[in-house]
Structure formats: C-alpha cells, structure tokens
Amino acid sequence: MDPRQERQVSRPEAGGRRASPGSVRRDFQPWNDPTAKPLVEFRNVTKRFGAVVAVDRLSLAIHQREFFALLGPSGCGKTTLMRMLAGFEQPDEGEILLDGVDITAVPPHKRPVNMMFQSYALFPHLSVGDNIAYGLKREGLPKAEIAARVEAMLGRVRLKGMEKRRPDQLSGGQRQRVALARALVKQPKLLLLDEPLGALDKKLREETQYELMDLQADLGLTFMVVTHDQDEAMTMADRMAVMDHGRLLQIAPPDLIYEAPASRFVAEFVGDINLIEGRVTAVAGDLVTLESKSAGVIELDEDAPSCRPGDAITVGLRPEKIALSHDEPGQANNKVAGEIWDIGYLGDMTMVQVMVGGDQGKLFKVSLTNRTRRIERPFAWEDKVWLSWDVEAGMVLAS
Amino acid sequence: MRRFGAFHLAALVAGFAFLYLPIVALIAYSFNASRLVTLWGGFSTHWYGALMRNQPLLDAAWLTIRVALVSATLATVLGTLAALALARYRVFVGRTLFSGMVMAPLVMPEVITGLSLLLLFVAGDVERGYWTVIIAHATFSLGFACIVVQARLAGFDRSLEEAARDLGATPMETFATVTLPLIWPAVAAAWMLAFTLSLDDLVIASFTTGPGATTLPMRLYSAIRLGVTPEINAACTIMIAAVAVAVIGASLLMKRDALAGR
The missing domain is CATH 3.40.50.300 (P-loop containing nucleotide triphosphate hydrolases)
Incomplete structure (x- = not known):
C-alpha cells in the first residue's frame, strides 16, 4: 500500500x-x-x-x-x-x-495483562487474522465470537482486507498495528x-x-x-x-x-539544561539570592525554599527560558554578558552556545524560536551578547 | 572471474570419480544380464525381478525399514527434547557434561558403541532381536538428531514463546502451537538423518541383534561372502536410491529452514 x-x-x-x-x-x-x-x-x-x-x-x-x-x-x-x-x-x-x-x-x-513486544513477536507461521485470534482461541471462545472480535479489531487498526497475509508481507507500520491488535483484542x-x-x-x-x-x-x-x-x-x-x-x-x-x-x-535526562553552581547569600521570603562563579549574582523565586544562606546549590536553567540581546537589558533581575561561540540552526529553532566569563568560562545553551521567515540572522559568531532571565526561570536542583 | 583451468577440471573429475565410480559400477552391473559380475551381458532388469522373489532378502529389507522407522522416531523425540533442554536452560548443573554426553556417540567408534550395548543387554538378560536393534539405533542417532534441532533453536526468537504465554497459552500449548511449528523442518530433517543412519548400519546391528532379526545390511554382507551376485547389486541400488531421497530431502528441509529463519 x-x-x-x-x-x-x-x-x-x-x-x-x-x-x-x-x-x-x-x-x-x-x-x-x-x-x-x-x-x-x-x-x-x-x-x-x-x-x-x-x-x-x-x-x-x-x-x-x-x-x-x-x-x-x-x-x-x-x-x-x-x-x-x-x-x-x-x-x-x-x-x-x-x-x-x-x-x-x-x-x-x-x-x-497483555504485552506488545518491542520486536512485535508476531508468529511468522500464522496469518494476520490468526495472529490476532491466537489469544482468543486460547480462551476457548466460540468461533463466531472470535471471528467477530478479530474483524472489529482489524477495522480499528486499519488492517481490513489484510487478514490473510503473513507478517513478512507487511510493512513495519502494519506489523506494529498487528502486534497492537493482537494484544488489545484480549481486552x-x-x-x-x-x-x-x-x-x-x-x-x-x-x-x-x-x-x-x-x-x-x-x-x-x-x-x-x-x-x-x-x-x-x-x-x-x-x-x-x-x-x-x-x-x-x-x-x-x-x-x-x-x-x-x-x-x-x-533535569539533565529530560530536555536540555544549563547548570549553575553557586552559594546562597540571602533568602528573603520566596526570593533566593546566590553568588555563582560562572554567572555572578543570581536571583530566583522558589516556593518555600529549603536552602539557607551559606548552602552550596545547583541551579537549573532551561535554554528556552533565557533571552538573548545585543544591548544590555535594563529591567532584568538576572543578566550576564558573553560571547557567541556556536550557532546550531535547526529550522524551527536555533540553538546558540554562549561563552560566559572569558575563554575558560562556562558555555550556556540558549534556544531561540524562529518565529519569522527570514534568512539573515540576528546573531552571528563572536557577537558580544547579553543573557537575561526571569526570577521564575531558574530552579534549585537536589543532587 | 577466474578461468576454470584444465588442472581444476581434472581435479574435479578425479575427485568425483574416486567418490562415485564404485557406486556407478554397482548400479550399472545391477542391470547386467549376465550372471558373472565382471562380464557385461547386455541390459536387463532380470535381477530386480529375482530380488522380488528372494524371500529372505525381502524379509530383511522389511525388518530394516521397520527398525529405521521406529528408531528414527524415538531418536528424533529424544534428540529434540535434549536440544530443547540444552538451548533453553543455559545454566543447570551438569549442562556441559550432558551436552558432551549427547554428542559422544557421534565420535565414538561404532564397534565400541555396539559392544557396550551388547554387554548391557547381556548383563540385563534382555532377549536380543528386533527391539534391541531399535534401542541401539535410537541411542547412536539421538546425538545427530539433537545437533540438527539445536542448530535451529539457536536462532529461535524466544519472545515468540513469551508472546504466546502472554496471550494465554500454557507451556504445553506454547510448544504445540508456536515452538514445534517453527522448528518442524529441523525436526523432520533430524528424523530423515536418523532414518538413514539406521538403514545402512551394519556394525551396531551385528552386535545387538539376535536370531530371527537379520537386517538388510547384515543379510547382504553374509551373502557377499558366498560371492557377489547381480541380485545384491540390485538390492544395493534400491538402498542407494532410498538413502539419496532421504538425504536430499533432509538437506532441502534444512536449507528451507535456514532461509525462513532469516
């Protein structure tokens, strides 16, 4: 097909x-x-x-x-x-x-409990229909009921008319659906x-x-x-x-x-993240202030923060939560200057790597959504840029 | 492509001649009209007719076929079970020993296998005859059957059996509806191999048989001592045909199995 x-x-x-x-x-x-x-x-x-x-x-x-x-x-x-x-x-x-x-x-x-196997594990010696009927036959259901349930399931996974085929005559997607149907038909x-x-x-x-x-x-x-x-x-x-x-x-x-x-x-396993190590200098209500080697003074808003002044903590910052600009942002709570080291263009978005704190500093990942259709880029290699983010953007991570 | 040189051609012809010339001669002389083996007297199927009237020889042939049928079946069932145990249970006490012991009859000189079985039957006071030959043949062909089935099981996707269990099949149902249908070409090949081995065995049968249970190879061997007749040539030709069919059948099944296994 x-x-x-x-x-x-x-x-x-x-x-x-x-x-x-x-x-x-x-x-x-x-x-x-x-x-x-x-x-x-x-x-x-x-x-x-x-x-x-x-x-x-x-x-x-x-x-x-x-x-x-x-x-x-x-x-x-x-x-x-x-x-x-x-x-x-x-x-x-x-x-x-x-x-x-x-x-x-x-x-x-x-x-x-039924399982759909990673390899699908379709019985190669049985037709699609017999594969799906296999579990129902083991239950000893009447033939007419088996036929009706197999038929309904074939329709459900869009394999009508293929019940006579062997698994090796199907495409990968069709095989996946047979495996799914075979497990689902057992309800x-x-x-x-x-x-x-x-x-x-x-x-x-x-x-x-x-x-x-x-x-x-x-x-x-x-x-x-x-x-x-x-x-x-x-x-x-x-x-x-x-x-x-x-x-x-x-x-x-x-x-x-x-x-x-x-x-x-x-945090590291799911999605991309920038990690900043620092030491807490003040906690005022929900607002935590910390001093970091890589990004200077950072403020972040945590619900009922458990850290106290003097604690060493790790702050996580997702790449899309960081704003990038050529001019120094006026209002932002958190801002740090850096230089663009790498630009990865992915079509829907661009991943920019910014070096903060000189050649031996820390690389920050910043993702920009490409919302307008244009070829010339607002940022180029070796541009001096500012990173800024809200107090809500950072999160304290337990190690 | 390299040219097929004269030397290679000569080597090929010489090799095949070495292997098959005696058999070709045997087949050719089975159609000899002359009673003298060494003299060509024209084409005739006379000796095949004579064979059909030679009752002792026919009895022996019938006995041999029955022995081969029963012992091949016995060896295939036991060999398949042994192969399943070896392939399925990777770790059990004495696995290496068991595996080695199953394969031992393959390399054991037939004389030793025959003699040890004879001693066992004598010690156990078992009356020797039809059944002792069957047991002996099943014993030595079991290892061959096991190897053939084991090769197939090595490439067997175990998640197929798990899928069957998951869908509600008991272990026995799983074996009957999934495992066996998928390994049957190997099982059939193993049976044919065991059948062939039993059919042409002389040594072990001689050791383990008793009065009234003379197999065809034994009958032929004793007849030859009185002189080779075209009748024996005819009998041998029929045996060659039977064995060739079984061997070709087995190898076709194994080849089909290898293709299906990919």
Missing part, C-alpha cells in the same frame, strides 16, 4: 481526539486522590540478576485508565519492571498487586507496550503516538509504555516515571517533570 494513502486515512481519527476528551483529560488526576484504588501496585519490589540489582525496593501505583510512561536510560531496569508485570520475571522481594490481588506468583498465561486490564514506536521512522512515529492515545482513550484501557525516547513519553503519558539504577527518581505529569524536576539527574 502507498504510505501516503495510509496517512490520509489516519488524519480524521487523529483529529477526532483533540476535539473530544481534552477537557476530561485535564481533570484526570486519580494519583492525587488519596481514596482512589490503584489498578497496579508495586510494593517494595526488588529484582536481582546475580550481583546486579535491576529493580531496587521499588514502589509504584498506576491507576485505571491511566497512560503511564516509564522513561530511563538503557539498563535502568525499566524492561525488568515491565517483564515482572507480564509475569516473565519473578521479583526476589516484595509483591505486585493487580486490582488489589497479589499476582506475584501467577504465571503469565493467567494474568489479565486486558493493563496493556504493556515495550518501546512501541522504536522501530518506526520519525513521521510514522508521530502519527502513531496520537493513534495510541486515541485507542487508549476510546477503549478506556490502562496503558504502560516503556521507552527511552523522552518525546514519546512526554507526548503520550498522563504521568511518567524517570528511572535509573533500578529506582524511580520522580513520578509526575510530563510538564512537572520538565519544569520542576526532582533532581539533577531528572
């Missing part, structure tokens, strides 16, 4: 979502409700492989209808966590609850997706993200995605968890993870 044709078909569906459940989504915050009963619960789960601790005393609650993303570098234990939910790995300590029932000892084929309480978009090219990946969100919202299912791609996690997830060395560093909605990271690792 012509790939362009495929995309056109997908558009109305992708558009449909934006109109419907947006406002519902905004109020969806069961994790802030202390009376809500989570669908999945990890209680102090530890998993070791020999001397390596893959998952370390981890506790986590995922709620009904939530789109949860688990983000982390490779080897952080995120896949192990997912495989424990599917039943392929047994925790060494702790317990895993599904709907309040301890499933730690339940074998994979008896769990109401699992929880669908696990292991790097669901990893094998797709960029354009297809973006579209598929929205399709997955539509499916999840329409079917009212709970999704848990494991990924190392932060764009993917941030686009799709209601909440995401950043994981490293077998522990969860922060669990929060994507905007909070980005704008209020709990630690230096989270």
Whole structure:
C-alpha cells in the first residue's frame, strides 16, 4: 500500500481526539486522590540478576485508565519492571498487586495483562487474522465470537482486507498495528507496550503516538509504555516515571517533570539544561539570592525554599527560558554578558552556545524560536551578547 | 572471474570419480544380464525381478525399514527434547557434561558403541532381536538428531514463546502451537538423518541383534561372502536410491529452514 494513502486515512481519527476528551483529560488526576484504588501496585519490589540489582525496593501505583510512561536510560531496569508485570520475571522481594490481588506468583498465561513486544513477536507461521485470534482461541471462545472480535479489531487498526497475509508481507507500520491488535483484542486490564514506536521512522512515529492515545482513550484501557525516547513519553503519558539504577527518581505529569524536576539527574535526562553552581547569600521570603562563579549574582523565586544562606546549590536553567540581546537589558533581575561561540540552526529553532566569563568560562545553551521567515540572522559568531532571565526561570536542583 | 583451468577440471573429475565410480559400477552391473559380475551381458532388469522373489532378502529389507522407522522416531523425540533442554536452560548443573554426553556417540567408534550395548543387554538378560536393534539405533542417532534441532533453536526468537504465554497459552500449548511449528523442518530433517543412519548400519546391528532379526545390511554382507551376485547389486541400488531421497530431502528441509529463519 502507498504510505501516503495510509496517512490520509489516519488524519480524521487523529483529529477526532483533540476535539473530544481534552477537557476530561485535564481533570484526570486519580494519583492525587488519596481514596482512589490503584489498578497496579508495586510494593517494595526488588529484582536481582546475580550481583546486579535491576529493580531496587521499588514502589509504584498506576491507576485505571491511566497512560503511564516509564522513561530511563538503557539498563535502568525499566524492561525488568515491565517483564515482572507480564509475569516473565519473578521479583526476589516484595509483591505486585493487580486490582488489589497479589499476582506475584501467577504465571503469565493467567494474568489479565497483555504485552506488545518491542520486536512485535508476531508468529511468522500464522496469518494476520490468526495472529490476532491466537489469544482468543486460547480462551476457548466460540468461533463466531472470535471471528467477530478479530474483524472489529482489524477495522480499528486499519488492517481490513489484510487478514490473510503473513507478517513478512507487511510493512513495519502494519506489523506494529498487528502486534497492537493482537494484544488489545484480549481486552486486558493493563496493556504493556515495550518501546512501541522504536522501530518506526520519525513521521510514522508521530502519527502513531496520537493513534495510541486515541485507542487508549476510546477503549478506556490502562496503558504502560516503556521507552527511552523522552518525546514519546512526554507526548503520550498522563504521568511518567524517570528511572535509573533500578529506582524511580520522580513520578509526575510530563510538564512537572520538565519544569520542576526532582533532581539533577531528572533535569539533565529530560530536555536540555544549563547548570549553575553557586552559594546562597540571602533568602528573603520566596526570593533566593546566590553568588555563582560562572554567572555572578543570581536571583530566583522558589516556593518555600529549603536552602539557607551559606548552602552550596545547583541551579537549573532551561535554554528556552533565557533571552538573548545585543544591548544590555535594563529591567532584568538576572543578566550576564558573553560571547557567541556556536550557532546550531535547526529550522524551527536555533540553538546558540554562549561563552560566559572569558575563554575558560562556562558555555550556556540558549534556544531561540524562529518565529519569522527570514534568512539573515540576528546573531552571528563572536557577537558580544547579553543573557537575561526571569526570577521564575531558574530552579534549585537536589543532587 | 577466474578461468576454470584444465588442472581444476581434472581435479574435479578425479575427485568425483574416486567418490562415485564404485557406486556407478554397482548400479550399472545391477542391470547386467549376465550372471558373472565382471562380464557385461547386455541390459536387463532380470535381477530386480529375482530380488522380488528372494524371500529372505525381502524379509530383511522389511525388518530394516521397520527398525529405521521406529528408531528414527524415538531418536528424533529424544534428540529434540535434549536440544530443547540444552538451548533453553543455559545454566543447570551438569549442562556441559550432558551436552558432551549427547554428542559422544557421534565420535565414538561404532564397534565400541555396539559392544557396550551388547554387554548391557547381556548383563540385563534382555532377549536380543528386533527391539534391541531399535534401542541401539535410537541411542547412536539421538546425538545427530539433537545437533540438527539445536542448530535451529539457536536462532529461535524466544519472545515468540513469551508472546504466546502472554496471550494465554500454557507451556504445553506454547510448544504445540508456536515452538514445534517453527522448528518442524529441523525436526523432520533430524528424523530423515536418523532414518538413514539406521538403514545402512551394519556394525551396531551385528552386535545387538539376535536370531530371527537379520537386517538388510547384515543379510547382504553374509551373502557377499558366498560371492557377489547381480541380485545384491540390485538390492544395493534400491538402498542407494532410498538413502539419496532421504538425504536430499533432509538437506532441502534444512536449507528451507535456514532461509525462513532469516
């Protein structure tokens, strides 16, 4: 099939979502409700492989209808966590609850949890239709019901008319949808997706993200995605968890993870950031003043700051929160002079590297959105420029 | 491209002649009208007819086929199970020992395998005959079957089995609906290999058989001591055909399997 044709078909569906459940989504915050009963619960789960601790005393609650993303570098234990939910790995300590029932000892084929594998793991000897029907046949459902549910699922993932094909006669995107359909047709309480978009090219990946969100919202299912791609996690997830060395560093909605990271690792792992080391000189209400070697005196606004004068702290500053100008800004609380060392033009935006404090100083990353259509650049290499930012822009990071 | 020189051509012809001239001679003389093996008396299928009326030889052939069928099946089942254990459980106590022991019959001189089995049967007071030959053949062809299946399992994507489990299949269902259908070309190839090995075995059968259970190779061997007749040539030609079909079938299956595995 012509790939362009495929995309056109997908558009109305992708558009449909934006109109419907947006406002519902905004109020969806069961994790802030202390009376809500989570669908999945990890209680102090530890998993070791020999001397390596893959998952370390981890506790986590995922709620009904939530789109949860688990983000982390490779080897952080995120896949192990997912495989424990599917039943392929047994925790060494702790317990895993599904709907309040301890499933730690339940074998994979008896769990109401299904998984979409990273490699898709489609059965090469079965047709598309038989692949999707496989799980229903294991349940021993009547033939007519199986046929009807497979048919409905084929329509849902836009594979009508392809049920007779073998997996090796499909494109990458089609195979991905068969894998999704095969897991979804079982109507699992929880669908696990292991790097669901990893094998797709960029354009297809973006579209598929929205399709997955539509499916999840329409079917009212709970999704848990494991990924190392932060764009993917941030686009799709209601909440995401950043994981490293077998522990969860922060669990929060994507905007909070980005704008209020709990630690230096989270701040550096998700998005770009400038880090400034300094010593606190004064705390007056919410306003923290610090003295830094690389950027002089900095003021920042923190809700109920926990630092006291004399503390050594790290301040994080996102590149898009910094303004760049040739003339010295008059009003700004925070400003520092520097020289442009590098300009990276990316089309939609430009990433400028500014050296502050002479040749041995510190490089600041500043991103500029290219809002007007022009070729001549306002900034050039070796320009003397000023960086400035609001008191709200900086954030104190725990190391 | 390099030219195919006269030397290479000569080497090729000499090599093939060395390998196949005796067989070609055997086949050719099976169609000899003359009773004397060394004298060409014109083309005839007379000896094939005579073969069909030689009851002891036919009995031996029928026995050999039954032995090969049963022992190949036995060896394939056991060899597949051994291959699964070796491929699936990377770490278990005695894995290296087990792996080595499965492969040992491949390099063990047949005389030793035969003799040790004979001693075992004698010690166990087992009456030797049809079943002892089957057990002996299954024993030594098991290793071959195991190697063939193991090669296929080495490239097997385990997430396919996990997917089946995830979709609600018990371990047995997973094996029946996913694992076996995907490795069956290797299993079939292993069976054909075991069948061929059993069909043409003389040494081990001689050690382990008893009265009333003479296999075809044994019957032929004893007949030759009384002089080679075109009838024996005819019997051998039929055996060559059977073995060739099995070997070509096995290699085709393995090749198809390798292509499908990519």
